Amino acid sequence: MVDTMERAPAEPAGVEPSGPAGSRPKAVGLIATVVVALLLLGGIGTFFWSETYKSPAGTEVAQSLGTITYNGKTYQHVSLVSTTYPDSTGVVNGQPIHPSGNSGWPAYGNTNEFQVPANSYVTMTITQYDSGGALNNPYFAQVHGTLSEVNGRLVPNVAQITGPNGVTKTVSAVDPGSVGHTFTLRPAPGANDQNPSLFVSVPLPTDTSFPTGTTNGGDGPGGGAKAYTVKFGFFVGPKGTYAWNCEFPCGLMVGNFGAVMGAYGFMAGFLHVV
Amino acid sequence: MSTATEIHYLEDTNLGPKAGGLYRRQNIFTGLAVGIISGFIGWLVSHALLQSSNWGTDMVVTVTMASWVIGFNAGMGTFNAPFRWLRGKDQTHEDELYAAGVSQGGWRYWKYCTDHKVVGTQYLVFVMALFGVGGALAMMIRTQLITPHSTFLDPETYNAIVTIHGMTMIIATIIMVSGPFANFIMPIMIGAKDMAFPRLNAMSFWVIFSAVPPLMATFFLGGVDAGWTTYAPLSVQAPAAMDAFAICIITFVVSVTVAGINTVVTIMTMRAKGMTMGRLPIFVWASMVGGALGLYAMPAFLLDMSMMITDRATGTSFFVNQVGGNGWLWENVFWIMGHPEVYVILIPGVGAILEICSTFARKPVFAYKVAIAGFVGIASLSIMVWAHHMFTTGWAPLLAGPFMVTTELISIPTGIIFLVIVGTLWKGSIWTRLPMYFAYLFLWNFIIGGVTGIYLSDVPADQYFHGDMFVTAHFHYTLLGGAMIGATAGVCYWFNKMTGRMLDEKIGKVAFWFIAIGIQVTYFGQFWEGFQGMPRRVAYYDPIFLHANQMSTAGAYVLMLGWLIFLYAMIHSWRNGEIAPPNPWHARTLEWLIPTPVPLENFLVDPVVTEDPYGYGDTPPPGQLAPFAEPEPEREPELVPVGADASASDGGSH
Amino acid sequence: MSSETHDHDAGRVGGPEHDGLEHAGHEIDNYLSGKPFFSRAGGKIFIIWLPMTAVGVLISLFLPHHIFPALLSNQGTDVFETMVFFSILAAPVAAIVYAVGIYSLVAWRPKKHNMSEPPPDGAPQRGDGPLTTIWLVASTALVLVLLVWGITVWSAQQVTHSNTLVVKVIGQQWAWDFQYPGTSVVSHDLMLPVNRPVEFQITSEDITHGFWPVNLGVQVDANPNEVTIIRATPDRMGKFTVRCSQLCGLYHAFMYSPGDVVSSQQFANFLVAQGAKPAAAARLAETQPTISGLSATVAGS
Numbered sequence A: 001m002v003d004t005m006e007r008a009p010a011e012p013a014g015v016e017p018s019g020p021a022g023s024r025p026k027a028v029g030l031i032a033t034v035v036v037a038l039l040l041l042g043g044i045g046t047f048f049w050s051e052t053y054k055s056p057a058g059t060e061v062a063q064s065l066g067t068i069t070y071n072g073k074t075y076q077h078v079s080l081v082s083t084t085y086p087d088s089t090g091v092v093n094g095q096p097i098h099p100s101g102n103s104g105w106p107a108y109g110n111t112n113e114f115q116v117p118a119n120s121y122v123t124m125t126i127t128q129y130d131s132g133g134a135l136n137n138p139y140f141a142q143v144h145g146t147l148s149e150v151n152g153r154l155v156p157n158v159a160q161i162t163g164p165n166g167v168t169k170t171v172s173a174v175d176p177g178s179v180g181h182t183f184t185l186r187p188a189p190g191a192n193d194q195n196p197s198l199f200v201s202v203p204l205p206t207d208t209s210f211p212t213g214t215t216n217g218g219d220g221p222g223g224g225a226k227a228y229t230v231k232f233g234f235f236v237g238p239k240g241t242y243a244w245n246c247e248f249p250c251g252l253m254v255g256n257f258g259a260v261m262g263a264y265g266f267m268a269g270f271l272h273v274v
Numbered sequence B: 001m002s003t004a005t006e007i008h009y010l011e012d013t014n015l016g017p018k019a020g021g022l023y024r025r026q027n028i029f030t031g032l033a034v035g036i037i038s039g040f041i042g043w044l045v046s047h048a049l050l051q052s053s054n055w056g057t058d059m060v061v062t063v064t065m066a067s068w069v070i071g072f073n074a075g076m077g078t079f080n081a082p083f084r085w086l087r088g089k090d091q092t093h094e095d096e097l098y099a100a101g102v103s104q105g106g107w108r109y110w111k112y113c114t115d116h117k118v119v120g121t122q123y124l125v126f127v128m129a130l131f132g133v134g135g136a137l138a139m140m141i142r143t144q145l146i147t148p149h150s151t152f153l154d155p156e157t158y159n160a161i162v163t164i165h166g167m168t169m170i171i172a173t174i175i176m177v178s179g180p181f182a183n184f185i186m187p188i189m190i191g192a193k194d195m196a197f198p199r200l201n202a203m204s205f206w207v208i209f210s211a212v213p214p215l216m217a218t219f220f221l222g223g224v225d226a227g228w229t230t231y232a233p234l235s236v237q238a239p240a241a242m243d244a245f246a247i248c249i250i251t252f253v254v255s256v257t258v259a260g261i262n263t264v265v266t267i268m269t270m271r272a273k274g275m276t277m278g279r280l281p282i283f284v285w286a287s288m289v290g291g292a293l294g295l296y297a298m299p300a301f302l303l304d305m306s307m308m309i310t311d312r313a314t315g316t317s318f319f320v321n322q323v324g325g326n327g328w329l330w331e332n333v334f335w336i337m338g339h340p341e342v343y344v345i346l347i348p349g350v351g352a353i354l355e356i357c358s359t360f361a362r363k364p365v366f367a368y369k370v371a372i373a374g375f376v377g378i379a380s381l382s383i384m385v386w387a388h389h390m391f392t393t394g395w396a397p398l399l400a401g402p403f404m405v406t407t408e409l410i411s412i413p414t415g416i417i418f419l420v421i422v423g424t425l426w427k428g429s430i431w432t433r434l435p436m437y438f439a440y441l442f443l444w445n446f447i448i449g450g451v452t453g454i455y456l457s458d459v460p461a462d463q464y465f466h467g468d469m470f471v472t473a474h475f476h477y478t479l480l481g482g483a484m485i486g487a488t489a490g491v492c493y494w495f496n497k498m499t500g501r502m503l504d505e506k507i508g509k510v511a512f513w514f515i516a517i518g519i520q521v522t523y524f525g526q527f528w529e530g531f532q533g534m535p536r537r538v539a540y541y542d543p544i545f546l547h548a549n550q551m552s553t554a555g556a557y558v559l560m561l562g563w564l565i566f567l568y569a570m571i572h573s574w575r576n577g578e579i580a581p582p583n584p585w586h587a588r589t590l591e592w593l594i595p596t597p598v599p600l601e602n603f604l605v606d607p608v609v610t611e612d613p614y615g616y617g618d619t620p621p622p623g624q625l626a627p628f629a630e631p632e633p634e635r636e637p638e639l640v641p642v643g644a645d646a647s648a649s650d651g652g653s654h
Numbered sequence C: 001m002s003s004e005t006h007d008h009d010a011g012r013v014g015g016p017e018h019d020g021l022e023h024a025g026h027e028i029d030n031y032l033s034g035k036p037f038f039s040r041a042g043g044k045i046f047i048i049w050l051p052m053t054a055v056g057v058l059i060s061l062f063l064p065h066h067i068f069p070a071l072l073s074n075q076g077t078d079v080f081e082t083m084v085f086f087s088i089l090a091a092p093v094a095a096i097v098y099a100v101g102i103y104s105l106v107a108w109r110p111k112k113h114n115m116s117e118p119p120p121d122g123a124p125q126r127g128d129g130p131l132t133t134i135w136l137v138a139s140t141a142l143v144l145v146l147l148v149w150g151i152t153v154w155s156a157q158q159v160t161h162s163n164t165l166v167v168k169v170i171g172q173q174w175a176w177d178f179q180y181p182g183t184s185v186v187s188h189d190l191m192l193p194v195n196r197p198v199e200f201q202i203t204s205e206d207i208t209h210g211f212w213p214v215n216l217g218v219q220v221d222a223n224p225n226e227v228t229i230i231r232a233t234p235d236r237m238g239k240f241t242v243r244c245s246q247l248c249g250l251y252h253a254f255m256y257s258p259g260d261v262v263s264s265q266q267f268a269n270f271l272v273a274q275g276a277k278p279a280a281a282a283r284l285a286e287t288q289p290t291i292s293g294l295s296a297t298v299a300g301s
């Protein structure tokens, strides 16, 4: 007679046959398997979670400017400030624009995460230091969805732009051939059921007499200069996550929407309405 | 030990100290070491030469990943034999025995081992690991979708996870039956001692093994944000991770193609005496049709990905509309691969289910030849339906009608599968062991997957459902609920033959109910999302889809628990399970007639087959084949008839 | 039993071998004596099948009302009717498979049998020519019905109308915008007049998107450097959402636009508010009754 089990068992190394069935309570092993698997799952989840939302400098919480009355209703009035830089690896006021920034990638600084209270009026000011060029779609050279404060009145679909020469103009569109970035904002799907639907898009112009791919040629913060300052206002609706991004093709590859444009945290971020 | 019969097992051969040559020094660790070094050298050289040139990062990543694949396989021993052959020092018989794992014990599972049973077991463990990874990523997706605007993952990470979940699962499902079972079981079923090309067999495993690290590396290279279908031009726009993804696919296709050739040639040429094509177990037919279909389909994927790499790294423009290419080209070539690929996954799983239905209904496979016609019909129609994935792309609207015709015609051979299963169950004598549980679950799920497929094949209806969660639910019902449940049934059925131990059915049945219910809840939730109009692959969704998503996520956690319990059943049984008798199911295919564990080269005496293995109720069951024969090298091996007519005909005269 | 067939397996083959010729009872005798094989079980299975089919048909008739969103166009109606019709056709087919499955577990599972041993063999039935033929003919007939339905509906949707409103759709990462030719209007919201056939001409600025005005029941991809066309006739007023159905990168989930099917007066007002000249807006908004039989031509022919 031959005990065939004496031959090399068809098992991978390390898994030796060990005793008869049921030598160990099955429940213990079962629970151990599930627990180990859940721990692994938690580890993987934590890994991705820690990789995620690499916002350069935390969330910028809007500053209160008191209240504003519109159509007979009073709203909280808050302000947000942001800046666009030509190179995310630059340092502004001793702080990196983007901690894991890539050389040559433009970035909104110093954060891409904003927080404003729900049902409030936001005045946003963006200082634009980057070079630029032509948009893929001239639609984004127009100002959409804003209600900007001009001389004490709220005017729809305009923004106030202060050029390098220091002159401030109220515009509803800029030259689609010389845009540096845009700030384009919409709520997460579903929130638009509240009227009016929110879609804010504001072009941030540049001076294209400076060659593309360089800064505006000066010595301002982050390597840029000759800033355009763009100021506009809009109402936000209920609580939720609003997503903003840049619609100027400032990336690489197809449509110049690869690289920086496909990465979260440079030319895209969230406006958390809480 | 009795001395009356001294059995000489091949695996106990004493090999000389130099047998195997370089193989002696190679194992997974040398593979990893050489692979990593080679990848690093590839990176160093390409980085120095190309980084600052116009060729850039994409070329660097491509070269690095390709160097890893080649280096790993060199370190494993993939190229040893061809290289020795080129040098005129072909391998000796002893070398081959060493490569087959003789006197290496458990180590052979970590080496370039040509024994088809070792390769099958390697595949089994590897597939389980892939399912673990793919499943973990699926849980990330479902966790993100618990709330409409979750802050768990950012959209970039989410897209990367969606892509790699998809591709990991596609790789795993393509090899989940053709890897473990078509390698371990199929050669025994046809009475062969090994696959036709044992070295290619080992190669197919280690090549696919080396394809996975580049896939996982995508997470560290920016992530592929284009979904597993990687539609161009989005995938041309994607980060450098896409290059690693493409190298993974090319490597994977090499493996699957090699495995497919091996399977088809083995079945064509390695059958035992008397094992005519008409006597082949139905699983063998399914493996052959699946393998052959893979040979047609998979090279298109290699072609597509090669063009993708050149588009990205060298500035060609096959797929970039803006510079003379066209994304529809990608979509066409992709689906010329992609639709047959679904059946490459499915048909072997169906074969396993039919085998199980026959064994546990104690009945012949119903309408055996019609079933084969069904497989062949599905396979041949499946190469003419690809554009139904493109009904809503705007490509060739005039072809919508013809492709609707071919697509709906495929439900005729698919209907045959149901006829065969139902016919096999009909007035059978149902033995409700664990494999049969999963066979019934297959039947339940596959009907749902099939019916929902009909809606999608209808162009007007597809114009609503395309690209939404309905599609996701549909193909999970066919691929998970159908094919993967088929593979799971196969695990329950063949586990004892592969490991020498019985799978614990008590735990297995607990797992079964979690899995069965989990699938229904998860994917009915997704059907609901689809009806409501939720697009696929979104990280944030309209709150109107909230309840459907929560249902799906709840189901996914139940499903995950089910798989974990099943995993434990496997681990527990593999270590402590009851020792398996050679034929616990009293089945009649050849793998059950030889001892467990299966000796090297399976049949120490060549079997002769005199009838098909489905003589339930008709002919007496065949007895166990001799595990050994008196070794008399001068003589031709003795021929042992199998089957009822054997004594009358004295072996193989039919 | 052949003398060359051994049982050397160290005595581990469980139990005495049964001879394989004992069958699962009288049914096999029916088979062997040529009596109709399907007679006995058939009636019972029919009793299981009938209510399952009825339930399936009822679900097909009533569930779609509850899970579809409001469908606002003729194409949406087609989708809805197709779902109902196909489900009704599928119900008896699915039910027969499930009925046999359930019946096999109830009736053909040997009772009080030791689970570690196989039950006695079932009938040695290797096929049934007439049944196979019936099955093939029936499934082919069903497929033909589906095809006739599908192709009829599809070709009816290809009819073009003379008073079609053209809307140009531009997709880009990650927003839609809509142009109304004849005016200078470019809008982020999609406004459509009710009962006016509309032709969408869709393109993309960068990569492939999927233009999917969900409740209109149509969709087509937006491809760069290509113009794809779909048509629909909104026939009910109501809000809807245009979503992107093709993964398009980072903010795919945020790529959507609000849509609204409104009266032609409201539509004209919308265009004027967006900067269109009143005359042009009126021209775009006017709705003529269309007799499709007279003014129709089949696209692509």
Ligand SMILES: [Cu+2]
Binding pocket: A106, A180, A181, A182, A246, A247, A248, A249, A250, A267
């Ligand atoms: Cu930008």
Ligand SMILES: [Cu+2]
Binding pocket: C171, C172, C173, C174, C208, C209, C210, C244, C245, C246, C247, C248, C252, C255
């Ligand atoms: Cu899109």
